[in-house]
Amino acid sequence: MGEAYIYDVVRTPRGKGKNNGALYTVRPVDLVVTVLKALQARQGLDTREVEDVVMGCVTQTGEQGSCIARAAALEAGFDQVAAGVTLNRFCGSGLEAVHYAVGQIAAGFVDLMIAGGVESMSRVPMGSDGGAMWDATNQWRVGTVPQGVAADLLATLRGFSREEVDQFAFRSQKRAVEAIEKGCFQRGIVAVRDQNGEVVLARDEFPRPDATFEGLSALRPAFQMMGEQFGLDTITKRAYPHIERIEHIHTAGNSSGIVDGAAAVLLASKEKGAALGLKPRARIRAAAVVGDEPILMLDGPIPATRKALKKAGMDIRDIDLIEVNEAFAAVPLAFMQAFGVSPEIVNPHGGAIALGHPLGATGAMLLGTVLDALEDRDQTTGLVTACIAGGMGIATIIERV
């Protein structure tokens, strides 16, 4: 089995995913173009060497339909040999794209390629692509609830209180603001500019420096009405008939933010990197994806991490820093509870609650976040993991070289 190395990671800042967000006026493909061009420029890459560009993107319809990766490679001015493919593993798409590239490189099919992800949630609304997973027949055969209801179910099953999830959210905000102030993200961010070169957005737009614990505690549960009145809580009885009621504790403040953004990762074999004079930053130790119980949906990071650790022959204590995607506060809380890891090494720079979760891009962004942080702290091993709709989980372990 071959190996794949990470040479660089860049991302756009995350803009608020609404029509008052800075990136709302930017075409989704231009977000990808921004990161592709940045990678090329930073590494002085001859794009004739880029064999493929794989992008994760969840809502592949409208402006994000019809293989945005190929469109972006061409619009970025890459040589026509740079092919493109777009994939969807829901919130795991950004990491899945990296796994795809790793597999291609390790198998020897490809020597160098770019992986990443994009999501303009302001311009292509979540869910606007439809799908079998949400239709009535699927409901009778399998059963599915919106993520928010699943998050409240997870919190109920694991016994998390409203105070715990709000404390976690408050910490995410504080950590993110501190990381921004210290410039921790600076190395990995490339500003988004308009066609005239004017900066549209240069730093993350979503964090709330003024957030207080009291303010977060005062927010109303976001999924109570859909859960209780529209009967979605009842659907969870299919898998959890012994649960009397779901405590609805997730709010807009302790759930991930809806944002826009893109990220790209340069990957290659060791030989190809050396031949091009590139300096590797890390190698992929293990990559894993799992299917888990679909109604609870959000517990996948735990089995995915176990699988990745096993493949890598590692123990959780061998990991220096961990990024667990903060889809909802209960997700990283459940992860920490399961593995007994210190909160200090989990999401040290905050997470999606403060920074936002651009669905298809997040995994690739977190890979850059953990790699930058390992370098800053002179540590070695990092884990990125995310929960995924449909009850899946994904995990990637990297090691600095």
Next chain:
Amino acid sequence: MTQIQKNPAFLQHFDPNTGIATLTFAMPDGANKINEAFGVGLAMGLDWLSSLTGLKGLILDSAHKNFCVGGDIDVMYKQRDAAAAREGVMQLHGLLRRLETLKYPVVCLLAGSALGGGYEFALAAHARIAVDDPKIQIGLPEVSLGLLPGMGGTQRLPRLIGLQAALEAILQGKLYRPAQAKDAGLIDDLAVDAQAARTKAEAWIAAHPRAKQPWDREGFAFPGPQPATGDARNLLMAASAMLFKKTAGAFKGPEAALSAVQEGTQLTFDAGLVVESRYFAGMVTSDQAKDMLRTIWYHRTAAEKHDGLPSVEEGGIRKIGILGAGMMGAGLAFTSALRGYEVVLKDIRQEALDRGMEHCLGEVSKRRELDEAGKKQLASRIKPTLASADLEGCDLIIEAVFEKLEIKHQVNQELEGLLAANGIWASNTSALPMNDLAIVSKQKDRFIGMHFFSPVEKMPLLEIIMGAETSQDTLARCLHYCKAIKKLPIVVNDGYGFYTTRVFSAYALEGVQLLAEGHPPALIEWAARSAGMVVGPLQVFDEVSLSLGRHGIEQGEKYLGTELKLAGVELLKQLVDIHKRNGKAAGAGFYNYEDGRRKGFWDGLKSLVAQMPAESSETLVQQRLLLIQCVEALKALESGVLRNHRDADLGAIFGVGFAPNTGGPFSYLDRIGLNNAVATLTAFAERYGTRYAAPAILKKMAAASERFFEKV
């Protein structure tokens, strides 16, 4: 003027002066049905139409009271071949498509009800005009019989009135009066009578010479959200979740209907019909549809017609005395007065009487079909009184006093003499045996049990209990009254708890027993509902009150001579005696209550029950809750309380809230197989107690490979 021609389903008539042809739905035997003959007749009618010249429009009407109240259930009940079922409906679809794509307007006149397939036929006309008579019903009630609309209803109605309104009509099986149907868009216009409807139809034809179905027009758009848009997806997701909340996944008909709507409306109209035909064929051939049709259609209709029961021309009941003005007494007084009886409502306390009358007047005011004078007249038929003398000359006295033998004896002795000659004494008791109650009566042949269910206005069942000496004439006259007040009768022989109370008690008590064994309360309640039970056992026990249950257990032990040594009984006693948790009315039972609303299980339950057993699952709890009721039904059959199999299923479904999706306890046993039932019960008896032991009658039937009902 051409003459009227007859075909197997329609009368064909053409008026060359107006250019209007009429197909009058006129099947033999006084009722129109959607079946093979309908298809043949419609095809002949369509051929005949194509032979006419100068045709300007077509009117569909009916020679019978109703337009058509649906498909031929005899055919559907026997249908087990999905491919054949599908072929049948696809042929009908072809005919309806021919009808609705005629080059001239087609108007359907509804001077009577149009239900199910009958309304779906009407939907293939370009317009529907109904006589504005509140007795006429219009709608698609298929889901209540375990089916779904199969003649295009899931495709035409959403295209006609939009997804949301159509789902409301289809998933709830809602029946509309003509005025409501017009508001909802199910019909286009109202007319005062059939003649006026025809005039309006002719005018409609003249005004719409190029009529086409909306879905056959260029650029058709759905009213409301278009299928496959975000709005439609949200609507359908909410609809599927709300449906699941209501049915707990136990009822497959409405699920299939929603799937057919969602999938079919995204396609061309003709492809939508194919999608519907697949769901319909799957459902109509299913066990669930067979079992629901048997009980909810065949057996219910038979019981309503009093098949196999004695009858009299005249019941000889005019004046009725009701003793006790509680919920039950007041409900009975109103229900009887509503059907024209003269009612004397008697209590021994003015306060109780006032409350009872308040209830009656409240019910009177709800009768929207009555004007002020009618309401006044209705109210005047109920005479509240404290004086026994007012009961003088009653043809029927229904005693609904406190459930205690001594009190009931005393009341009977005091007041029986006031009955008119040949008057009947009925005891409304839920458990006390007639033979014990009648012991003081001087007219045991005219002493009978009438077990009504609360609230009387809503609950359809009447369990009639025959004492050893009750005469057939008394039964026949009571049945006459039963029909007049529109109740569904089952007739049982005497025995403690008769039939329904025995089954109900077994259900509620097994719920408590499961709780005491450590099964999570939420699991017990959910498993009951996902098995099809209307209400979970703990909720329903709270509603009837735990103290009543406790009293019932002691009374039962006394009568049956067996002591119930169950952890559940102990738990019940503790809840009532120590923790004073008497149920919903007391604001505290298995559940907590706030302003009469359930607010989660009482925390204290945890410390009163065993640890969760290793073997605990939804399937196990479902099986136990259904089978324990089946055992009780079998015992009632064995002891002769039940007089036939029909009443077992009807009584359980309409009196106890037994899972309608199963067709009732005996249908359920047939479905799982009697040998299988014996094996499971034997295993349960070993594990959970001898109350599960398979009754001899079941073993005997199983050994002889018998069934309760003929296999279809």
